[in-house]
Amino acid sequence: MCGLSGEIRFDGGRPDTDAVRRMNDRLAPRGPDGEGLWSRGPVALGHRRLKIIDLSERGAQPMTDGGGTADSATVTGVFNGCLYNYRELRQELRRLGHRFVSTSDTEVLIKAYLQWGTACVDRFYGMFAFALNDHRTGQLVLGRDRLGIKPLYLAAAPGRLRFASSLPALLAAGDVDTSIDPVALHQYLTWHATVAAPRTILRGVTKLPPATVRVIEPDGTHRDHRYWQPSYTRRPEHHGMSPDEWRDAVLEALRVAVRRRMVADVPVGVLLSGGLDSSLIVALLAEEGQRDLATFSVGFESGGGEEGDEFRYSRLMAEQFATDHHELMVPSTEVSDALDSAVAAMAEPMVSHDVIAFHLLSQKVAEHVKVVQSGQGADEVFAGYHWYPKLAVPDRERAADAYAEAYFDRTHADLARIVQPHMLPGEDVSDRFVREHMAAPGAETALDAALRLDTHVMLVDDPVKRVDNMTMDWGLEARVPFLDHELVELAAACPPELKLAHGGKGVLKEAGRKLLPAEVVDRPKGYFPVPAIKHMAGPVLDRVRDALDAPEAKARGIFREEYVARLLAAPDEHRTRRGANGLWQVALLELWLQKHGIR
Numbered sequence: 001m002c003g004l005s006g007e008i009r010f011d012g013g014r015p016d017t018d019a020v021r022r023m024n025d026r027l028a029p030r031g032p033d034g035e036g037l038w039s040r041g042p043v044a045l046g047h048r049r050l051k052i053i054d055l056s057e058r059g060a061q062p063m064t065d066g067g068g069t070a071d072s073a074t075v076t077g078v079f080n081g082c083l084y085n086y087r088e089l090r091q092e093l094r095r096l097g098h099r100f101v102s103t104s105d106t107e108v109l110i111k112a113y114l115q116w117g118t119a120c121v122d123r124f125y126g127m128f129a130f131a132l133n134d135h136r137t138g139q140l141v142l143g144r145d146r147l148g149i150k151p152l153y154l155a156a157a158p159g160r161l162r163f164a165s166s167l168p169a170l171l172a173a174g175d176v177d178t179s180i181d182p183v184a185l186h187q188y189l190t191w192h193a194t195v196a197a198p199r200t201i202l203r204g205v206t207k208l209p210p211a212t213v214r215v216i217e218p219d220g221t222h223r224d225h226r227y228w229q230p231s232y233t234r235r236p237e238h239h240g241m242s243p244d245e246w247r248d249a250v251l252e253a254l255r256v257a258v259r260r261r262m263v264a265d266v267p268v269g270v271l272l273s274g275g276l277d278s279s280l281i282v283a284l285l286a287e288e289g290q291r292d293l294a295t296f297s298v299g300f301e302s303g304g305g306e307e308g309d310e311f312r313y314s315r316l317m318a319e320q321f322a323t324d325h326h327e328l329m330v331p332s333t334e335v336s337d338a339l340d341s342a343v344a345a346m347a348e349p350m351v352s353h354d355v356i357a358f359h360l361l362s363q364k365v366a367e368h369v370k371v372v373q374s375g376q377g378a379d380e381v382f383a384g385y386h387w388y389p390k391l392a393v394p395d396r397e398r399a400a401d402a403y404a405e406a407y408f409d410r411t412h413a414d415l416a417r418i419v420q421p422h423m424l425p426g427e428d429v430s431d432r433f434v435r436e437h438m439a440a441p442g443a444e445t446a447l448d449a450a451l452r453l454d455t456h457v458m459l460v461d462d463p464v465k466r467v468d469n470m471t472m473d474w475g476l477e478a479r480v481p482f483l484d485h486e487l488v489e490l491a492a493a494c495p496p497e498l499k500l501a502h503g504g505k506g507v508l509k510e511a512g513r514k515l516l517p518a519e520v521v522d523r524p525k526g527y528f529p530v531p532a533i534k535h536m537a538g539p540v541l542d543r544v545r546d547a548l549d550a551p552e553a554k555a556r557g558i559f560r561e562e563y564v565a566r567l568l569a570a571p572d573e574h575r576t577r578r579g580a581n582g583l584w585q586v587a588l589l590e591l592w593l594q595k596h597g598i599r
Helices: 019-026 087-097 105-123 167-173 183-189 245-258 278-289 311-320 332-345 354-365 394-405 412-416 430-437 445-460 461-473 487-492 494-503 506-512 538-549 553-555 561-567 581-597
Strands: 003-009 036-039 043-051 075-083 128-135 139-144 153-157 160-164 211-218 222-226 268-271 292-302 326-328 370-374 478-479
Touching: 003 019, 003 128, 019 036, 019 043, 019 160, 019 167, 043 075, 043 128, 075 087, 075 105, 087 105, 105 128, 105 139, 139 278, 139 430, 153 167, 160 167, 167 183, 183 412, 183 430, 245 278, 245 487, 245 506, 268 278, 268 354, 278 311, 292 311, 292 354, 311 326, 311 461, 326 332, 326 354, 332 354, 332 538, 332 581, 354 461, 394 430, 394 445, 394 494, 430 445, 445 461, 445 487, 445 494, 445 561, 461 478, 461 581, 538 553, 538 561, 538 581, 553 581, 561 581
Parallel strands: 268 292, 268 370, 292 326, 370 478
Antiparallel strands: 003 043, 003 160, 036 043, 075 128, 128 139, 139 211, 153 160, 211 222
């Protein structure tokens, strides 16, 4: 929930509260229920609130411990997300002598920091990004959850640092270096638009990595602490577990994860595609006693010989569990208009077609509920994608090559023919990044290493970011039980062959058989297809042509003109190695830059 922003000065000056206010205004969709601005000394904090826990004004932010007076204040903070175990933590903190004036998880976070310092994050179950100004030391403490579910962007300049829940908010503050980072561009074009933390596509903006606490001193120096990284190895405590025992352990961990994400002072719904992952969430919520659960699905008109919806599966689940089900069918004529609004909501460029679906679906869902659970993340955590069997190579020396063959959209040589020479790094930086991650200790097999890379890098900066951006643009909080950190730890230890079984997600499918009809468990993997984008047709193609023909696109000079001309001459023919539309990837970057006023 919510959006945060702020500035800290290191040069003795006062923070620019007008800049923080502009960031706050840009974050308004993330927090339509309230706003706040606080400044003291070199620090200013801004907040936009989405009321989900403690709906009273006692939960408003920025929040100051100690009654809010200058003499008694110890910590002032802003927080985005949810601590699912905040009630248990509040009871523990009360026993330790802390007093509370609200029932909010924000106050629990601040008291936890006062009690345990930066180690408080080890006790949090949830998704979060926060900024705490410790008045006792002058430090600014930034933190991000283990899987990077909640974002935190940073823009440094001489004498100051600004931070916000979205990159466009930092742009609204002004004075940002908006030139393209060639390394980030290389990753974008290689990894299906993913740019790994701390980079973004812009030189002047970075992002705090997941599972990281950063302590910034009054002089501007800082230190980072990565507080979590599960081991992708077989562990002694799991020795001798049978496949059935693994199935039961996974189901119980998922049951706990779903139960945790029911915590709210408002109703919680589900984004129901009808696939295994979201169907399991619905089944487990029904098992917990949820009645008239609100579920939501989206579909598109067929095109290019491809079906655009999977309503028959979501209807099957809605009927079986008697949910209050809602369907949204989007005509192809509306996709072009939806495209522009979705691009405006992107904190970074995203090329997956389902970004449009999530944005449209979120708009409808927000009319009914403020919180939903989503099945995002299960494919990376439990090896659900079709390329994972190719990565189970016995020779660890071949692991990085297998990953590149299965996952990369383009090779370094391909990029040399696509981008202008000044935009191409001198080496294959994307391949080097993957090789370093695949070779790092803590992964037992090649597939373990690949799943670690996907879960902690690729997932964070593509699917997870996509869901957060599209839902929060409508003031809707999405919770992702498959990224519960205890479930991820268990999945990391699970033998790879159990995850690869039955065409992928084998252990999860076995868990599903205990709750779901076989038709759902054994169905082919589905996606949110958007034929008008996949096949570059109609008004979408017109919009793409306009973006690439715009004077700012030509002046920017990212791509070779002859390459862009070939793409436009045959819009549906140029496919990447992963089968993505090459024109769409190129055009989406330019659409995003233009939509956010970057020249």
